Amino acid sequence: MxxxxxxxxxxxxxxxxxxxxxxxxxxxxxxxxxxxxxxxxxxxxxxxxxxxxxxxxxxxxxxxxxxxxxANPFPSVIDFFKLCREKRIFTAIVSHKTLFPFNGPKYDLHRVARQWLEDQQIDRIVAQIHFEPTRKDKLHRISQIGCTHFIDDLPDFLAETDFPKAAERFHFDPNFSEFKHQFRRLHSWAEAIEWIISL
Ligand SMILES: [Mg+2]
Structure with a gap:
């Protein structure tokens, strides 16, 4: 694996x-x-x-x-990370996040997000954590670290023309949206766990 x-x-x-x-x-x-x-x-x-x-x-x-x-982690997402670790499947968080908000007080959004991951003890389970300032940087990171799969709640991001071809794309879709696309959908992290078990 x-x-x-x-x-x-x-x-x-x-x-x-x-x-x-x-x-x-x-x-x-x-x-x-x-x-x-x-x-x-x-x-x-x-x-x-x-x-x-x-x-x-x-x-x-x-x-x-x-x-x-x-804010809370989605139900079962931590179990998903733990299962991946047990099965020696590497996981990486790759996020598009500006360093500061577009408007208002200058919170360091990367620091706050890393703190949240630490509070949830997710930082100990995942192999890599990347916060990228632009969409382009996020796409580049996915390619650079060699993701074989990518899970995202935004289908328009998955549909980017320069999305790395090597990565199989999954739409995380807990609200059963009506977006039409060709990507596999995961409606919950419990469903993602079933997928990992089936590998
Ligand atoms: Mg998102």
């Missing part, structure tokens, strides 16, 4: 921000309590809908910078 290297995205693939965006938006008085559904996408669409894209970028800075500790 040790010719396998599974690359994994970070935000919204390993880290679940489910209610954090909504809670922070309410606390910061960016929105009232009027939203029915409280997902990250719902909050984004609401703020964009009322012409407050600026508030949306500010909110992302707060969540990824100041409130990261309130």
């Amino acid at each position: 040790n010719d396998i290297l599974i690359g994994i995205d970070f935000d919204n693939t390993i880290v679940c921000y489910d209610s954090v965006f909504y809670e922070v938006a309410v606390e910061r008085k960016m929105i009232g309590c009027e939203l029915q559904c409280r997902s990250k996408e719902q909050v984004r669409d609401y703020l964009r809908g009322i012409g407050r894209e600026d508030q949306w970028t500010l909110l992302q800075g707060y969540v990824y910078g100041a409130c990261m500790s309130r």
Whole structure:
């Protein structure tokens, strides 16, 4: 198994921000309590809908910078990493993350993300951790470290024309989105564990 290297995205693939965006938006008085559904996408669409894209970028800075500790790992993702380690399958986190938020206070987003991985003790299980400032750098890293597989929540990233051909692409899709694409879908980390067991 040790010719396998599974690359994994970070935000919204390993880290679940489910209610954090909504809670922070309410606390910061960016929105009232009027939203029915409280997902990250719902909050984004609401703020964009009322012409407050600026508030949306500010909110992302707060969540990824100041409130990261309130986010949880997706269910079973840590078990997935442990199983891979048992089976001597290497895993690497490869994330596109700017060093600072686009807007607002200058939180060091890479440091905060590494701290979160340490708090969750994920840093001890994965072989490599890379935070890359641009999408292009992320693609380059996936190629450079030789990922044989890559798991990401963004199908448009997987569909990049210069995505490394050697890596089999998986769309992490916990919300059963309607995006049409040819990539294999993983709806949960439990499903990913089944896949690893089947190898
Ligand atoms: Mg992501």
